[in-house]
Amino acid sequence: MIKLGTVFSGIGAVEHALDRLGIPYEIEFACDNGERKLKTSYEEIAIATKGMNNAEKNAYMARLYDKESGVNYVEQSYKANYKISDDRFYQDVKLLDGNEYRNKIDLFVGGSPCQSFSVMGKREGLEEARGTLFYEYARLVKEIRPKVFIYENVTGMLNHDGGHTWEVISNIFNTLGYVWKYWVLNAKDFGLPQNRRRIFVVGFRKDLSAFFENLTDPVKIKLTQDMTAFLDHDIPNKYYLPEKGFKRVIDPNQIKHVALNGKIARCQVACQQYNWFGDMRFETEIPQRLEDDPRVYKGEYKGQRGVARCLTPRECLRLMGFADTFKIVVPDTQMYRQVGNSIAVNVMMEVVKRINLTGVFKPDNNSGSKRLQIATIFSGIGAAEFALKRLGIEHDIVFACDNGEIDLLKPIDEIAEELKKIPTLEERKAYVKSLIPPKRANAVKKSYLANYDIDEEHYYHDVRFLEGSEYKGKVDIFVGGSPCQSFTLLGYQKGLEEARGTLFYEFARLVKEIEPKVFIYENVQGLLKHDKGRTWEVVQRVFNSLGYKLHTKVLDAVNYGIPQKRRRVFVVGFKNGGENFTFPQEKELRFKMQDFLLENAAEGHVKAVDKQIVIEPGGQEVPDKYFLSDRILPGIMCEGTGGFSMKPEIDLEIARPLMSTMHKMHRAGEDNYVTTKGRIRRLAPRECLRLMGFTDDFKIAVADTPMYKQAGNSVVVDVLMGIIEEILKCMEV
Structure with missing residues (x-):
């Protein structure tokens, strides 16, 4: 959890960047006077506030600004969009005492109006900037001692006042006890069709200089959309x-x-x-x-x-990288000003990603137990990640990968040949990223990023071009499945080549390259008999060739607390040890499918408490769109004929296996239907998620159709929880 402090905070570009990246953070303080001016001099204010702490000074300044300048519209926008207590939003940077936050801030962000420095000479200290707002920023860096600071300003600062301004700023940064560098970045190089060049200064406290050495330059991306794509x-x-x-x-x-x-x-x-x-x-x-x-x-x-x-203000916000979830709560004139004064979110995202990749914000390994490192492919909506969350196990997501059923723009063989010509890993990754169709949204990725702490740099689109060697020795548990495919090569090569061309090959290849401590492989039970058993033969031989201690078993969700008949085969492999591993014991089923229905458990009522699902009493009205119309009801309830004959069954206590195609509404003998107030309906996406072990804190960020598919493609969370608990008994993290 990043502890964040900002001044000249505006509408929260860095906060919005962290939200979009899915990086957890807590706002320790923000500060912006909303471009208001005072009649009372700061000399008078200094006398009046002498001896006050930050809270007392802020209350004094709030009353003074209200009396002399009116409403702080910036504060209104900020508080409408970010979680911060009233006493932590400061009205004036000049009255903020950074010593109150000394060594309590991870990331400190701000800019300041560009002003000339009137004091001549090279004192190489803060006094040279006194009287300017840059002085206030630098003073706070010195007082707070954050781990990292980001300072942003117009590029004209480099040549301002004949270069003297930048000379003074550079000298001051050198005296603050930080190692630093700067980049000049343009919004149009980071996915926004706006020509906006700004300077970004990034500083790491000197005791963290080892992390600074890992700081890489931002990676530009090709602009794929012009302004028209952002307009209504x-x-x-x-x-x-x-x-x-x-x-x-x-x-x-x-x-x-x-x-x-x-x-x-x-x-x-x-x-x-x-x-x-x-x-x-x-x-x-x-x-x-x-x-x-x-x-x-x-x-x-x-x-x-x-x-x-x-x-419109909304269009201007989009051109600055603010998602449509940003709430507009001020008049248009004020919103235009606030947008124009902001930092481009996409650029800030890239700067934050570069900083985060250094590892500077990760907890000190000496401060407690080491966090579990997990990586997943065919990641879907993150069943393993959600299992760790419900178990309360602190972890980092090393990477995730899912193409959301969207193919790259070029044939696989052509991409592979082109990659052979590209010398560096970063360039190869950028090349593959450039081939992701820009106009097709990856709904799986959208769901994943809305729910888990991972930056987009480590969310991969295509498993075939994910280079596991980058993560060798960095993963504790590696999780994935793969579509069930026949293997066309003949013979018993007892190695990876026998599986080449299949997506199972990619899972096995990554196990070999990454060398995780443990892997979990999941697939449909039919894998065991697929292609007359030959598929399973090859899977076993390939896994055996990787040098892992293997454990295999078919598990059914109904035996692990979830009222759904869903049998899947799980393979657990240990690189070292694992001889004492056993699959989790079955447990008594406490719920029926009806317990998870909206009319019995309203949105937000299915929670996780101490690893267990708890349902609060009280239901809700089910939206009419989930009920079957008179037009399609006869077809859904039809028994069928011949080989397609099946008896319609509804209101089952234990659900049939949820399918990725359930949005198409199959017949009642194949899909799950329930009766609500005498009317027959399909399950809502939230109910499907519950039947996969996802409690209601899982955020639904996509439309119903992709959510149905994602739920149907997922692994049951409770089954993975049991497996992971047994794994941790046998391994040292």
Whole structure:
């Protein structure tokens, strides 16, 4: 859990970056005065607040700002989007005493307005910057002593005041007890179609300089979308321009101030969209509501009749990398200013990733027990990861991999040949990443990142191009399954080559390259008899060739606390030891499928307490969309004929195996249906997740159809919990 402190906090670019990366953090403090100015001098304030602590000074400043300057709109936006107590959001950086947070902050982030430094000479100390807001930032670094700081500013700082500004800043950073470097980064190089160059200074406290040596430069990515991909199509009338605004934005003499229908946005600024300044759009398709609105001017531009409009605040937020989950709670004018003053989230994500990859934020190995290191492929929605969460086992996810059933843009053989020509691992990874279809969202990845602590750098798309040697000796438990495929090579080669071309080969290859302490392999029970038993023969021979002590058993979810008949084969391999491993003992079933239904357990009522599922009383109304219509009900309840005959059964106490295709609604003899208030319905995604052992703290981040598929493809969490507990009894982590 990263302890975060920010000043000049704005709308929380680093907080949003951490949210998008799925990296846990806790906000220790934030600070922003919302661009308000005071009439009372700071000399008077210093006298009035002498002897006060941070909380007392902040209460004093809040009253003073409210009296002399009014509302802090930045504070409103920040508190609407991030968890922070009122007494930890400070109103004025000049009154913040960093000593209160000394050695309590992992990451300290901020920028400051670019000001000239009036004191001459090279004192190489803070006094040279006194009176500037950069002084306040540097002072707080010195007082707080965070593990890492990030300082952001405009690139003009490098040449500001004839270079003297940067000279002073560099000298001051050198005196603070940090090793540091800086990058000049442009938002358009990190997935955002906006030309926004900024300087980022990253400093590591000198006692952590070993981690600083691992700090690698940000990796640029090819821009795959232009501005139009970030725009909405149904825009409220108020964003369309009157005659004066229309004529201004189409005026070629305004090119310095206005960009019309650009592909890459200009750098957003605080005054954007004000007096029709910045990026604008000209549209030739005019809906009737605009035709009927006399406030909206319809004119000609380049021979076409149309209307012109500003960007909406939501569109501006997207161009800065803020997801649509960011709540807009302030007037448009304020939101435009806050967006223009912010840091591009995608760039901040890359900077944070580079820092996080150094390991500087991981707990000290000497401070307690070592955390379990887990890696998964065919990761799905993270059954193993969720099992560790329910078990309360501290762990790090080394990597995960799932393509979400989305193929790369080039044939596999062609990619493999091209990779042979690329010399470095980073370049090979970047090449494979560039082949992921940009317009197809990986719904599996979206679910995974919404629920687990992993940065996207270590979420891989295609297992065939994941190089296990990068993680050799770094994984405690390696988990995965693979689609069941026949093996075409003849003979008994007793090695990996016999499985080449199958996805099982990729699992086995990675075991050989990574050399995890333990692996767990899961598959359908049919694997044992697949291809007349030959598939299982090859699987066994390949596993035997890897040098692991193997244990194999078919386990059924119904015997491990989940009311679902779901039999799967599990192979557990130990690199060393494991002779005493036994699969978990079966336990009594405490639940029926009905216990997990929404009408009996409302959303949020299925929880995990001390490893066990606990259901709080109280149900909810089931949304109408899950009930079967009169049109399809006869087909669902049909017994069928001949070889397709099956007796319809509903309201089972123990569910049939959940399928990845259950969103298509099979007949009642194959799929699970229940009766609610006399009407027949299918299971809701939340109920399917519960029947796979995912308690309600699992976040549903995708639509129903992909969620059904992901639940049906998953491994039952409770079964993995039992296996992992038995594994840990036999291994040292």
